[in-house]
Amino acid sequence: MRLIFEPGFFSNAPVHTAFVIGAVSAIVSGIVGVVTVVRGQSFAGHALTDVATTGGAGASLWGISPLLGFIGAGVFGAGAMDLAGVQRARGRDLATGIVLGAATGLSALFLYLDTTRSASTGVTQQILFGSIFTLDPSMIPLVVVLSVVTLALISWIYRPLLLSSLSAELASARGVRVRGVGLLFMFALAISVGLSSIAIGSVLSTALLIGPAATSLRLTKNVRNALVLACVLGVVSTWLGVLFAYDSYYWNPSSRGLPVSFFIVAIIFLSYLVSGTPLIRRVIARRVDAGRSSARSARVTTSRAEEVV
Amino acid sequence: MSATSILNVEGVSVTFAGRRILDDVSFEVRQGEFTGLIGSNGVGKTTLLRAILGLQRLVAGEIRVNGAPLTQRGRSLGYVPQKVLLDPDVPMRAWDFVALGLDAHRYGFSRRTKEQRDLVDQMLHDVDADRFANARVGSLSGGEQQRVLIAHALISQPTLLLLDEPLANLDPRSVQEIVALLHRVASEHQVAVLLSAHEMNALLPVMDRIVYLTNGRAASGTTEEVVRSEVLSALYGHHVDVLKLHGRVLVVAEPGQEDRDIPQHETFTVT
Amino acid sequence: MFSGFMVNAWLISTVVAIIAGVVGFFVVLRGSSFQAHAIPNGAFAGAAGANLIGVNPLIGLGVFSLGAALSIGRLSRRGRSDVVTALALVMMLALGAAFISQSTQYEPQIFSLLFGEILGVSTGQLLPVVILGLVCITAVAVLYRRLLLTSIAPEIAASQGLRPERIETAFLIVIACATTMTVPVVGALLIFTLMIGPPAAARCFSNRPEVALALSVVIALVTVWASLACSFSTNWPVGFFVGAFSATWFALGMAYAAWRRSRRSPRELGART
Numbered sequence: 001m002r003l004i005f006e007p008g009f010f011s012n013a014p015v016h017t018a019f020v021i022g023a024v025s026a027i028v029s030g031i032v033g034v035v036t037v038v039r040g041q042s043f044a045g046h047a048l049t050d051v052a053t054t055g056g057a058g059a060s061l062w063g064i065s066p067l068l069g070f071i072g073a074g075v076f077g078a079g080a081m082d083l084a085g086v087q088r089a090r091g092r093d094l095a096t097g098i099v100l101g102a103a104t105g106l107s108a109l110f111l112y113l114d115t116t117r118s119a120s121t122g123v124t125q126q127i128l129f130g131s132i133f134t135l136d137p138s139m140i141p142l143v144v145v146l147s148v149v150t151l152a153l154i155s156w157i158y159r160p161l162l163l164s165s166l167s168a169e170l171a172s173a174r175g176v177r178v179r180g181v182g183l184l185f186m187f188a189l190a191i192s193v194g195l196s197s198i199a200i201g202s203v204l205s206t207a208l209l210i211g212p213a214a215t216s217l218r219l220t221k222n223v224r225n226a227l228v229l230a231c232v233l234g235v236v237s238t239w240l241g242v243l244f245a246y247d248s249y250y251w252n253p254s255s256r257g258l259p260v261s262f263f264i265v266a267i268i269f270l271s272y273l274v275s276g277t278p279l280i281r282r283v284i285a286r287r288v289d290a291g292r293s294s295a296r297s298a299r300v301t302t303s304r305a306e307e308v309v
Numbered sequence: 310m311s312a313t314s315i316l317n318v319e320g321v322s323v324t325f326a327g328r329r330i331l332d333d334v335s336f337e338v339r340q341g342e343f344t345g346l347i348g349s350n351g352v353g354k355t356t357l358l359r360a361i362l363g364l365q366r367l368v369a370g371e372i373r374v375n376g377a378p379l380t381q382r383g384r385s386l387g388y389v390p391q392k393v394l395l396d397p398d399v400p401m402r403a404w405d406f407v408a409l410g411l412d413a414h415r416y417g418f419s420r421r422t423k424e425q426r427d428l429v430d431q432m433l434h435d436v437d438a439d440r441f442a443n444a445r446v447g448s449l450s451g452g453e454q455q456r457v458l459i460a461h462a463l464i465s466q467p468t469l470l471l472l473d474e475p476l477a478n479l480d481p482r483s484v485q486e487i488v489a490l491l492h493r494v495a496s497e498h499q500v501a502v503l504l505s506a507h508e509m510n511a512l513l514p515v516m517d518r519i520v521y522l523t524n525g526r527a528a529s530g531t532t533e534e535v536v537r538s539e540v541l542s543a544l545y546g547h548h549v550d551v552l553k554l555h556g557r558v559l560v561v562a563e564p565g566q567e568d569r570d571i572p573q574h575e576t577f578t579v580t
Numbered sequence: 581m582f583s584g585f586m587v588n589a590w591l592i593s594t595v596v597a598i599i600a601g602v603v604g605f606f607v608v609l610r611g612s613s614f615q616a617h618a619i620p621n622g623a624f625a626g627a628a629g630a631n632l633i634g635v636n637p638l639i640g641l642g643v644f645s646l647g648a649a650l651s652i653g654r655l656s657r658r659g660r661s662d663v664v665t666a667l668a669l670v671m672m673l674a675l676g677a678a679f680i681s682q683s684t685q686y687e688p689q690i691f692s693l694l695f696g697e698i699l700g701v702s703t704g705q706l707l708p709v710v711i712l713g714l715v716c717i718t719a720v721a722v723l724y725r726r727l728l729l730t731s732i733a734p735e736i737a738a739s740q741g742l743r744p745e746r747i748e749t750a751f752l753i754v755i756a757c758a759t760t761m762t763v764p765v766v767g768a769l770l771i772f773t774l775m776i777g778p779p780a781a782a783r784c785f786s787n788r789p790e791v792a793l794a795l796s797v798v799i800a801l802v803t804v805w806a807s808l809a810c811s812f813s814t815n816w817p818v819g820f821f822v823g824a825f826s827a828t829w830f831a832l833g834m835a836y837a838a839w840r841r842s843r844r845s846p847r848e849l850g851a852r853t
Binding site: 046109 | 822826830
Binding site for chain 3: 362363364384386388390393395398399400401402405406409412413414415416417418443444445446458461462471
C-alpha cells in the first residue's frame with residue numbers, strides 16, 4: 001500500500017480540494033461531453049477552450065478568479081458562435097481558426113502582462129495547464145453550485161436536446177424550440193469547459209470533455225449507459241491523475257514531480273486507445289448493456305454517436 | 310481491321326467487398342468513335358471507368374490502350390469526372406485550370422511559353438468557355454465547370470476521352486448543349502469518347518456504339534445491334550420489351566418484374 | 581532595433597515569413613487547417629523534450645514534427661474520426677508540459693515555446709534554419725504544379741498517374757520542416773495563424789495561383805516584420821501581434837472580396853448560364 005499511496009496522501013488538504021474539484025468537473029464534463037459528441041459539436045467544444053483561455057488569462061490579469069474568467073469568456077463565446085452559426089463547414093473552419101488564433105494571441109498578451117505586472121510566477125502554467133493542487137478550497141461551493149445548475153439544465157432540456165440532435169425538423173414539428181435549446185446547451189458547454197479548465201488547464205480541457213465521452217460511446221451503444229460510463233471514466237482518470245502526481249514528488253528525490261494534468265490527459269488518452277482493442281470492447285460492452293434497461297429516446301441517437309466516434 | 314483499336318477491354322471482372330461488380334465484360338472502342346456506356350446507377354459504370362484508368366484492380370481480364378498494356382498508356386487517356394467540389398474562394402481561374410492539363414505532370418516552376426498560352430486560349434474557345442475564362446473555377450455553374458473539365462482533359466491531346474456521368478446533374482437544355490459540344494470537339498480533335506450515362510436517349514443522335522451494362526454483364530455494338538428485346542432480355546435475365554417512339558427508346562419490363570435495374574427514365578409498367 | 585543580435589532576429593523572421601507564406605498557401609488550398617493546427621503541438625513536445633535532455637532543440641522540434649505529421653497523415657487517410665487526432669494533439673501538449681516541468685525554467689519556457697519569442701532562434705541555429713527553409717522552398721517549387729492539381733482535383737490527378745497520396749506525404753514532410761523552424765519564433769499555438777491568415781487574405785485579392793502565392797508571402801512578411809518591430813518596442817509577445825495582424829489581413833481580404841462582389845452588376849452575373 002505504501003508503494004501506491006505515498007505518505008500523507010489522504011491527510012493532505014490540497015489533495016482533498018483536488019479530489020473534490022476534479023471529480024465534480026469530471027462528472028459535468030463527462031455528461032456534457034457525451035451530449036456534445038452525440039450532437040457532433042466537438043469542434044465547438046474545442047473552439048470554446050481557446051476562448052476560455054483568453055478569459056482565464058484576462059481574469060487573472062484583472063485580479064478576478066480565473067474560474068469566472070473561463071466561464072464568462074466561454075459563455076460570451078458560446079453566444080457569439082451560436083449567433084454566427086458556427087458549424088463544421090470548410091469555409092467556416094478558416095474564419096473560426098483565425099478568430100481563435102487572435103484570441104490565443106490576446107491570451108499571450110494577458111499572460112505576459114500578468115507575469116510582469118504582478119511578478120507572480122506560474123500564471124501561464126496555471127491557466128494553460130492547470131494547477132489543481134494550488135486551488136483555493138473556498139472555490140468548492142461555487143464549483144458545486146455551477147455543476148448542479150449545469151446538470152439540472154441538461155436534464156431539463158435532455159429530451160428536446162437529443163431529439164433536435166437527431167433531426168431539427170422533426171424536433172420543430174413537435175414544438176421543440178430548436179434554437180433555444182441549442183443555445184442553452186452551448187451555455188452548459190461553456191460552463192463545463194470552464195470547470196475542466198480550472199482542473200487541468202484550458203488548453204487541455206478538451207481531453208476531459210471529449211475523451212471519456214468518446215471512449216464510453218465506443219464501449220456502449222446506449223446513450224444513458226454512456227453518460228454514466230463517461231462520468232466514471234472521468235472521475236477515475238482525474239483521481240488517478242491526482243494520485244500519480246502526488247506520488248511523483250517522491251519518485252525522484254530531486255525532482256519537482258510531474259503535473260497533474262499530464263497524468264489525467266495520459267490516462268484519458270490511453271483509455272481511449274485501449275477501448276479500441278477488440279477484446280476490451282466485447283467484454284465491457286456486454287456487461288454494460290446487459291445490466292441496464294434503455295429508454296427508446298436514448299437508443300434513437302446511437303447511430304449518430306457511432307458516426308462521430 | 311479498318312479503324313485502329315484505341316481501347317480494348319477483354320473479359321474484365323472486378324470484385325469489391327465480396328460482390329462481383331463486373332463479370333466478363335468485353336468491348337472495344339475504335340479511333341474517333343463516340344461510345345456510350347449505359348447502365349443504371351450503381352451498376353458498375355464508375356468501376357469500369359476506374360479500371361480503365363488503372364485505379365481499380367482487376368480480378369480477371371485485360372485492358373489495353375492503343376494496343377499496349379495499361380501501364381504504358383502515357384498520357385493517352387483524358388478523364389472528366391462528374392464534378393469537382395471547389396470553394397468559390399480558390400484562387401484559380403478556368404484558364405489556369407485548363408493550363409494545368411498541359412503541364413501538371415511537369416516538375417518545376419517555369420513560365421509557360423507563348424505557344425502554350427495560345428493553346429490554352431484556343432482550347433477554351435473550342436469549348437465555348439471564353440466568357441468565363443478568367444472567372445474562378447469554384448464560382449462556375451455545373452455546365453460551365455463541365456466545359457472547363459473537358460478542356461483540361463483534351464488539351465494534352467489524348468486519344469481517348471473518358472467522361473463519368475457528365476449529364477447527370479444538368480438540366481435538359483444543358484444536356485443537349487454538352488452532348489453537341491462533345492461530339493463537335495471530339496471530331497475536331499480526333500479523339501475517341503467513352504461516356505457513361507444512365508439514360509441513353511440524349512446520346513442517340515451522336516453515339517456510334519453502345520456498351521449496355523447491367524447485372525455486371527455487358528453487351529456492346531451499335532445501337533441497332535444492342536438495343537433489342539432479345540439482347541437486353543438476355544442481359545437482364547428476364548423479359549424486357551424495347552419500344553421506339555418518336556426517335557426515343559423505351560425499355561419496358563413486364564408487370565411484376567423487378568425493374569430496379571432498368572434506368573429510371575425508361576421504365577413503365579404496362580397494364 | 582537593427583543592431584547586433586537583432587540582425588539575426590530579422591533574418592530568421594524573414595525566412596519564417598517566406599516559409600509560412602508558401603506552405604500556408606497550400607495548407608489553405610488543401611483544406612489542411614486541422615493538420616496545421618495539430619502538428620505544431622507535436623513540435624512543442626519535441627522542443628521541450630530536447631531542452632530537457634540538453635539536445636539541440638531543433639532536433640527535438642524536427643523529430644517530433646515529422647512524427648506528428650506522418651502519423652496524422654496516416655490517421656486521416658484511414659478515415660478515422662477527429663477524436664483520436666484531437667486527443668493526440670492534447671496529449672502532445674500535456675507531454676510537453678511534463679517535460680518542461682522537469683526543467684528549472686518552467687514558466688518562461690512554456691511561454692516562449694507556445695507564444696513565440698523574437699530571439700527564439702540563436703545564432704548557432706541560423707544556418708540550419710536557413711538550410712531547412714531552402715529545402716522547403718525547393719520542394720514546393722519542384723512539386724508546384726503537382727501540388728496544385730492534387731490539391732484541387734485529386735481524382736483527375738490520379739487519373740493522370742500523379743499519385744496524390746505520395747504528394748500528400750511529401751507535403752506533410754514539408755509542413756514538418758516548416759513547423760520545425762517557425763515554432764521557436766512564432767510559437768506552437770500561433771504558427772497556425774501565420775500559416776492561415778496571409779494566404780486566406782491573399783486569395784481574396786487575386787484569382788491567379790501564382791499571384792496569390794506571391795501575395796501570401798508578401799503579406800506574411802509584412803505581418804512578421806511588423807510583429808517583430810512592435811514586439812521589440814513594447815516587449816509584448818510576438819505571437820500576440822501575429823494573431824492580431826493575421827486576423828486584420830483576413831478581415832481586409834473578406835471585405836475586399838465582398839466589395840468586389842457587390843460591384844459586379846446583376847446583368848453581368850445573369851449573362852452567364
